[in-house]
Amino acid sequence: MKHDAGLDIAVKETSVCILDETGKICREVKVATHPEDLLRILQDPAWHLERVGLEACQLSQWLFDGLADAGLPVVCIETRHAKAFLKAQINKSDRNDARGIAQMMRVNLFRPVHVKTLTSQKRRVLLTARKLLQEKAIAIENDIRGLLLNFGLKIGIVGAVKFEQRIRELVAGLPDLAEIVERLLDARCRLREHFAALHRKLLDLARGDEVCRRLMTIPGVGPVVSLAFVATIDIPARFRNSKAVGLKAWAMKVAQRRGSGKAVIALARRLAVNMHRMWCDGTEFRWTREVQMA
Incomplete structure (x- = not known):
C-alpha cells in the first residue's frame, strides 16, 4: 500500500x-x-x-x-x-x-516550489550579508549626520572616503562629543572593512563563473547583478522558456502608457529574459539580431 x-x-x-x-x-x-x-x-x-x-x-x-x-x-x-x-x-x-x-x-493538490542548490544558497548568503553590512554602515553615517546637526554641525556633501576626516574636523573643539562620535566612527570603519572583504569575494566569484562573465557582456550588468541573477534563477531549465522570467512589453512603450516607474520594472524584466536566454544558449550580448559585417 x-x-x-x-x-x-x-x-x-x-x-x-x-x-x-x-x-x-x-x-x-x-x-x-x-x-x-x-x-x-x-x-x-x-x-x-x-x-x-x-x-x-x-x-x-x-x-x-x-x-x-x-x-x-x-x-x-x-x-x-x-x-x-x-x-x-x-x-x-x-x-x-x-x-x-x-x-x-x-490527493495531489499542492504547488511545488523550487529548492535552490547549495551553491546558490551560499551565493545568496554572500549577497545578503554584503548588502546588510553596506546598509548598516550607511545607517551609522546618517545617524552621525543627525546627531551632529543637533549642535549646528553640518557635514554637507562628502564621499565615503573623506567622511571620517570631515567628522573629526567638525568635533575637534568638542572633546565630549568627539569621544562619543569616535565610537560610532570605529563601528562604521569595521563595517566598511567587512563589506569590502565580502565585495572582493563577490568579485572573485563573478569573475570565476563562466555564466556570470557572459552576462556581464550586457551593458549595465556588473558582478553584483550577474551573481544575484544566477543565484536567483539557480537552474535555468526549470523555466519553460525565457519569456517566463519577465514581461513581453518594451520599457519605453510602458513608459508612454503608465509612467517611468512601470518602465523601470518592465526594463528589468526584459533584461531578465535576455539574460536567461544567453545563459541557456551560451551566447554573448549583441545589439542586433545579426552581427554586422565590416
Whole structure:
C-alpha cells in the first residue's frame, strides 16, 4: 500500500503525519527538527512513501536537502497555497497542519516550489550579508549626520572616503562629543572593512563563473547583478522558456502608457529574459539580431 507524509516544521520540533492511500492515519509523531530524526521515522520499511510534503520556510532548504539526499520523494510546497488549504481546518494545531499537508500530498493538490542548490544558497548568503553590512554602515553615517546637526554641525556633501576626516574636523573643539562620535566612527570603519572583504569575494566569484562573465557582456550588468541573477534563477531549465522570467512589453512603450516607474520594472524584466536566454544558449550580448559585417 502506498503512503504519503506531511511535515509541519517548527524550530524545535516537527509534527509528522503518515497516511495510507485511503486517507487513513497510519502514524502521527513529533520529532526534533533535524534530518536524521525525521529519517528515523520516514525510512521505516512499513512505509512505501509516494510523497513527503513540507512547507517552504527558513529551515525547509536544510531539511529538504537532508531528506532528498537519503532518497526520499520530498516535495517543498508553496506557502500561500498551503495556508489557504489549511485554513479550512476547524482546529489550528501543528498536528492538524501535518495532517493537512499529508492530505495535500495524497490527493495531489499542492504547488511545488523550487529548492535552490547549495551553491546558490551560499551565493545568496554572500549577497545578503554584503548588502546588510553596506546598509548598516550607511545607517551609522546618517545617524552621525543627525546627531551632529543637533549642535549646528553640518557635514554637507562628502564621499565615503573623506567622511571620517570631515567628522573629526567638525568635533575637534568638542572633546565630549568627539569621544562619543569616535565610537560610532570605529563601528562604521569595521563595517566598511567587512563589506569590502565580502565585495572582493563577490568579485572573485563573478569573475570565476563562466555564466556570470557572459552576462556581464550586457551593458549595465556588473558582478553584483550577474551573481544575484544566477543565484536567483539557480537552474535555468526549470523555466519553460525565457519569456517566463519577465514581461513581453518594451520599457519605453510602458513608459508612454503608465509612467517611468512601470518602465523601470518592465526594463528589468526584459533584461531578465535576455539574460536567461544567453545563459541557456551560451551566447554573448549583441545589439542586433545579426552581427554586422565590416
